[in-house]
Amino acid sequence: MSQLHLPWLEISILLPIMGAIWAFYGQSKQSPHCQRHSLYFSGATLLSTCAAWRDFISLHTFEAHDSWDLFALFLRKDVFVIDELSAPLIPLAALLYFLTQLATQSTKVRRFSFFWSFVSEAILIMTFSCKSPMILVSLLTLGVLPMIFELTSRGKPIRVYCLHMGLYVILLLSGQMIIEIFGMTGTIPTFGVLLLTSAVLIRDGIIPLHCWMTDLFEHGSFGSSLLFVTPMVGAYGTMRLIFPIAPAWILESIAIVSLITAFYAAGMSLVQREARRFFTYLFLSNSSLVLIGVEIATPIGLTGALCVWLSVSLSLMGFGLTLRAVEARTGRLSLDEYHGLYERMPHMAGFFLLTGMASIGFPGTIGFIGAELLVDGAGQISMGLEVLIILATALNGLAVLHAYFRVFTGKHLTSTIDIRSRPAERAAVLVLSILILGAGLYPHPGISSRYHAALELLSQRENLFPLAPFEDEPPETREQQHHDVSDAHH
Amino acid sequence: MSNIDLIFRLCGVAVIVSPTVLFAVIALPSLLSWKLSEKQISRCCEMAVLVGLFSSLLMLLLMLVTGKRYVPIEMGNWVILPGEHFHFQFKFVYDRLSVPFLILTYVLVGTTGAFANRYLHRERGYNRFFLIYAMFLLGMVVATLAGTIETLFFGWELVGLSSALLIAYFHERQAPVSNGYRVWTIYRFADASFLAASVALHHFHGAGVFSALMGEGAWPYGVSTLTPHQALVIGVLLLIAAAGKSALIPFSGWLPRAMEGPTPSSAIFYGALSVHLGTYLLLRVSPIFEQSIVLRVAVISLGILTALFATLASSVQSDVKTGLAFSSLTQVGIITAEIGFGFNYLALIHICGHACLRAIQLLTAPSLLRDYHSMENAIGDHLTSHNHHNTGFLPLSVRLRLYRFSFERGYFDSLLDEYLVKPFLYVFQTCDKFERRWTDYLTNDMSRESDSVPAVSLGSEDPS
Numbered sequence A: 001m002s003q004l005h006l007p008w009l010e011i012s013i014l015l016p017i018m019g020a021i022w023a024f025y026g027q028s029k030q031s032p033h034c035q036r037h038s039l040y041f042s043g044a045t046l047l048s049t050c051a052a053w054r055d056f057i058s059l060h061t062f063e064a065h066d067s068w069d070l071f072a073l074f075l076r077k078d079v080f081v082i083d084e085l086s087a088p089l090i091p092l093a094a095l096l097y098f099l100t101q102l103a104t105q106s107t108k109v110r111r112f113s114f115f116w117s118f119v120s121e122a123i124l125i126m127t128f129s130c131k132s133p134m135i136l137v138s139l140l141t142l143g144v145l146p147m148i149f150e151l152t153s154r155g156k157p158i159r160v161y162c163l164h165m166g167l168y169v170i171l172l173l174s175g176q177m178i179i180e181i182f183g184m185t186g187t188i189p190t191f192g193v194l195l196l197t198s199a200v201l202i203r204d205g206i207i208p209l210h211c212w213m214t215d216l217f218e219h220g221s222f223g224s225s226l227l228f229v230t231p232m233v234g235a236y237g238t239m240r241l242i243f244p245i246a247p248a249w250i251l252e253s254i255a256i257v258s259l260i261t262a263f264y265a266a267g268m269s270l271v272q273r274e275a276r277r278f279f280t281y282l283f284l285s286n287s288s289l290v291l292i293g294v295e296i297a298t299p300i301g302l303t304g305a306l307c308v309w310l311s312v313s314l315s316l317m318g319f320g321l322t323l324r325a326v327e328a329r330t331g332r333l334s335l336d337e338y339h340g341l342y343e344r345m346p347h348m349a350g351f352f353l354l355t356g357m358a359s360i361g362f363p364g365t366i367g368f369i370g371a372e373l374l375v376d377g378a379g380q381i382s383m384g385l386e387v388l389i390i391l392a393t394a395l396n397g398l399a400v401l402h403a404y405f406r407v408f409t410g411k412h413l414t415s416t417i418d419i420r421s422r423p424a425e426r427a428a429v430l431v432l433s434i435l436i437l438g439a440g441l442y443p444h445p446g447i448s449s450r451y452h453a454a455l456e457l458l459s460q461r462e463n464l465f466p467l468a469p470f471e472d473e474p475p476e477t478r479e480q481q482h483h484d485v486s487d488a489h490h
Numbered sequence B: 001m002s003n004i005d006l007i008f009r010l011c012g013v014a015v016i017v018s019p020t021v022l023f024a025v026i027a028l029p030s031l032l033s034w035k036l037s038e039k040q041i042s043r044c045c046e047m048a049v050l051v052g053l054f055s056s057l058l059m060l061l062l063m064l065v066t067g068k069r070y071v072p073i074e075m076g077n078w079v080i081l082p083g084e085h086f087h088f089q090f091k092f093v094y095d096r097l098s099v100p101f102l103i104l105t106y107v108l109v110g111t112t113g114a115f116a117n118r119y120l121h122r123e124r125g126y127n128r129f130f131l132i133y134a135m136f137l138l139g140m141v142v143a144t145l146a147g148t149i150e151t152l153f154f155g156w157e158l159v160g161l162s163s164a165l166l167i168a169y170f171h172e173r174q175a176p177v178s179n180g181y182r183v184w185t186i187y188r189f190a191d192a193s194f195l196a197a198s199v200a201l202h203h204f205h206g207a208g209v210f211s212a213l214m215g216e217g218a219w220p221y222g223v224s225t226l227t228p229h230q231a232l233v234i235g236v237l238l239l240i241a242a243a244g245k246s247a248l249i250p251f252s253g254w255l256p257r258a259m260e261g262p263t264p265s266s267a268i269f270y271g272a273l274s275v276h277l278g279t280y281l282l283l284r285v286s287p288i289f290e291q292s293i294v295l296r297v298a299v300i301s302l303g304i305l306t307a308l309f310a311t312l313a314s315s316v317q318s319d320v321k322t323g324l325a326f327s328s329l330t331q332v333g334i335i336t337a338e339i340g341f342g343f344n345y346l347a348l349i350h351i352c353g354h355a356c357l358r359a360i361q362l363l364t365a366p367s368l369l370r371d372y373h374s375m376e377n378a379i380g381d382h383l384t385s386h387n388h389h390n391t392g393f394l395p396l397s398v399r400l401r402l403y404r405f406s407f408e409r410g411y412f413d414s415l416l417d418e419y420l421v422k423p424f425l426y427v428f429q430t431c432d433k434f435e436r437r438w439t440d441y442l443t444n445d446m447s448r449e450s451d452s453v454p455a456v457s458l459g460s461e462d463p464s
Helices: A008-026 A034-059 A070-075 A089-102 A114-128 A133-142 A145-153 A159-183 A190-204 A211-219 A222-229 A233-242 A248-271 A275-296 A299-330 A346-359 A367-381 A383-408 A423-441 A444-463 A475-489 B003-031 B038-066 B098-119 B126-145 B149-167 B174-205 B228-246 B254-260 B263-284 B286-291 B293-315 B320-341 B344-379 B396-407 B409-443
Strands: A063-065 A081-083 B070-081 B086-095
Touching: A008 A034, A008 A081, A008 A089, A008 A114, A034 A063, A034 A081, A034 A089, A034 A114, A089 A114, A089 A222, A089 A299, A089 A423, A114 A133, A114 A145, A114 A222, A114 A233, A133 A159, A133 A233, A145 A159, A145 A211, A145 A222, A159 A190, A159 A211, A159 B409, A190 A233, A190 A248, A190 A275, A211 A222, A211 A275, A211 B409, A222 A275, A222 A299, A233 A248, A233 A275, A248 A275, A248 A383, A248 B409, A275 A299, A275 A367, A275 A383, A299 A346, A299 A367, A299 A423, A299 A444, A299 B070, A346 A383, A346 A423, A346 B003, A367 A383, A367 A423, A367 A444, A367 B086, A367 B174, A383 B174, A444 B070, B003 B038, B003 B070, B003 B086, B003 B126, B038 B098, B038 B126, B086 B098, B086 B126, B086 B149, B098 B126, B098 B263, B098 B344, B126 B149, B126 B263, B149 B174, B149 B228, B149 B254, B149 B263, B174 B228, B174 B254, B228 B263, B228 B286, B228 B293, B228 B320, B254 B263, B254 B320, B263 B286, B263 B320, B263 B344, B286 B293, B286 B320, B293 B320, B293 B396, B293 B409, B320 B344, B396 B409
Parallel strands: none
Antiparallel strands: A063 A081, B070 B086
16 A cells, blocks of 8 residues: 555544643633634644645555654554545644634634544544444544533533444444454345444434434534534445445445435425524535435446535534634524625625525536536436435525525614624635635536546445345345446446 | 628626626625715716627627627636536627627616616615625626527526525515515425436437437428427426526515515516526527427417416506516516517517507606696596407496406416415424424424524514
């Protein structure tokens, strides 16, 4: 396996850990420098992850690991690697944390836990850098803990979250254990794959097990909740743990429940009476579209899904940050009434609309081509699938404009309080907007990179267990898939 | 490349680049919190429209001189995945259909821009209006010249969003906003139908170029390579998309609502250009109507029914802009029927003439009473009114029903609300209640903090 020129991954993991230690011991939250110092750590992490990505691109390989890999010395294997799938996801994760910290209002610094933010950032970067199934399962388990501590420290109810996440962890661990134990015999146990699938579906918020997500946004801080869901760790778990080994019928089942979720959540976003709940359903609908593409398992569909993954993460993070900035000034926003905030915060209104439109794949934004590919890939499988995706996207478009009109228009406010957005908030959303528009107007490099990743993943699906038959899958299904991927490679 | 080809290319590119630059020039400063002055914005608009208009006129001149009737301008592949035969191509086509519509677009948009510059002088939303105006112009130009169905969709979406935002231009009032949202709702479903047609075309033909729909011949002499069944599927989806965009029945309810926008936007977008975009789409794909008689009958029927309905509705409206909106719709219905009958040139001429007439009528609508008074002063007597709809031969009960039907705009909005929107919302509101019960049960308490969110959270509403 190729080596990066420097241990960028280890540095990227170490920096947020140092940030967490600093936040825990070094600084009081009342300190005016608290936020600035946090930004140094998260900014350095972002630079380090970008360097890892750049270094990886320069190697022209499918995967690489750190030079001077300390973990490899102890564990005798490469724990943290960067490959075509994770290369953009790692800097994306760091960017999301950096921008969230940047856009946190000084009045909200006391409520936003920098310590848990750094801890979860470190876990997330480790998760995205990990391919080893057992360690990945452990990291996915660890990843749910920071939110429990945060909810508890704020005195909020945790039962809904804990019940769902508890079930998720049990299914995840038991599924992986079964696969590890019975996999040694040369046969992949379908029951184990099924347990794993159920686990990641809970983490993805697939209905009817999605209520933890709405509950999290109800009770958690908006920033932490955004950071917990927008990187779409569940989709990553699906790609690493399930996609390579799952029989076709499981992938098809995931596609069907994801499609139902996409449509259901799009409809639910239209009837919500409060902004955070609306955002949660909008996110659920869009993230489910990603899963549909993942499970289509054709080069076009998978490329579309990987593109939509990035676009949904970026655009809905921008959308969420804008909503959070508005909420920081007005309190929780009801969508029953018009708020007429446009004249008081015109930039935020513009960003809200831009990021919202980007999330539905509006032309000229990052999601446009991804959505086209996804629909095209779905069309190769079934026209009905494709029509439902189009309808879900149409409903999401309605929901976005509905929220825009409710929050920013409909009346003329005469409040004397200055609620204009701060430069830091504008900068955070501006960075996301530039990425959204830049990748939308010049999409070829991004699409091409995702296409290569999709081909490699499909190829791995063929090669990882070439001799391992599934318990209940006819051999011709795999042969057909193998031919599809081979044709694409040629 | 010969010199003449180079000039063709330069003109072709200038036509597209000028609105793109205009949009970027107005949008980027807004994004970066810089404010352009009214003068700077109006200068930019004038420049962009003039460059675009002269380039299109030069293109027309060159086409007439050289005898070329089909000039494709390929901007390369935006995205290409060779292994998958997937390519997103930006291809623009100058032909007998696109060039007249393009010139019409630039003329009307330019006229309205000049009008709006004074009409909206010192308005708080001046910048916003011209930002959306630039988006609309870009969308119209891209949709007009599109050589592939994806490119057309690109422009189509820009026109849709800009239209909804313009209707909601006076956004401190709730009525324009709710009307803008209504229009957006219709447009989204029209867009969904369009996208489905695009994917169906890819599915049947493997590419989204219009040559699949209308053969290799230049418009209107192309012969579609689709089978009758394929033509029917794609044609019906495109007809739904066109019906949404051009306010054909049953989607006609949005047209009078669109008049909530400022007069310039009503003139340009709904009276003149936007309302014709659906019929333009039908004209562009008209060769597929040759393939399916069922499709042809559907187009003609929809056109005639829309024309009849709009004639009735326009005769009972009490305000001038709504009356003009339904009069426009009558003509749009007739144009649709003409396309169905295969009178493509007639339909194109009809579109151009009708668009110019409506633009003038709507721009002069705010001063209509003043014009009437001037005319009455000039002739020294009252103007006489004529009742063109002689329905005296009908029984009173039928006349009353017709009146109610026309006054209520065919009940189309009510029907859509009653049988589509309400059941949809009811289903999801019920699901929301179930979710609440479930999370309350799991929490063993009231689970939703959002229930206590006050409806109005900040400040007070300006009574003015």
